[in-house]
Amino acid sequence: MLEGKRIGLGITASHCTYDQLLPMIDSLQKVGATVVPIITHSVLHAATRFGTGEEWIERIEKATGEKVVASIVEAEPFGPTNPLDCMIISPLTGNSMSRLANAATDSPVLMAAKATLRNGKPVVLGVSTNDALGLNAMNLVKLLNMKDVYFIPFGQDDCIKKPNSLISDFSLLPATTVSAINGKQLQPLLIMHKDA
DSSP states (O other), X not given: OOTTOEEEEEEOSOGGGGGGHHHHHHHHHHTTOEEEEEEOHHHHXXXXXXXXXXXXXXXXXXXXXXXXXXXXXXXXXXTTTSOOSEEEEEEEOHHHHHHHHTTOOOSHHHHHHHHHHHTTOOEEEEEEETTTTTXXXXXXXXXXXXXXXXXXXXXXXXXXXXXXXXXXXXXXXXXXXHHHHTTOOOSOOBOOOTTO
């Protein structure tokens, strides 16, 4: 399905969803994609109960067989000189959602997304934020209406304890990517999580 496609995977600091990173990489590779990992500065420098940046970089590079892109300078060539077929940001935190919606390119991930949009190629977003239906709701709506931006279907993961929280169903990443490359949003966009 993605045979011969070069897919950027932008990783932001939603540390609690990192257990799904390696399965996401594997799912893209199983359908033929080459995965180029790109990280935000916070991924590189954060040490949490989910692991250190160094540990995650080692695991990501081993899984992809590619060196992690960790600077804006390294990400800029994804524009005219070294384009991607598609850029994925997954997990997409509220912070990165806000910055992307408001054209701030102050991280390697956002620079790669900007470069991909510049080339008229799709950017796929995998939401993972506790404030998507709160302060970030207007940014979510802006991105939903943006040309060449597509979403991995998402829903509330805990509507009682975290009513503003949304998370994508990351198992739908390959299907969403194929659909985005073909210029279509995978449907249904709004889903019900099993645990919600």
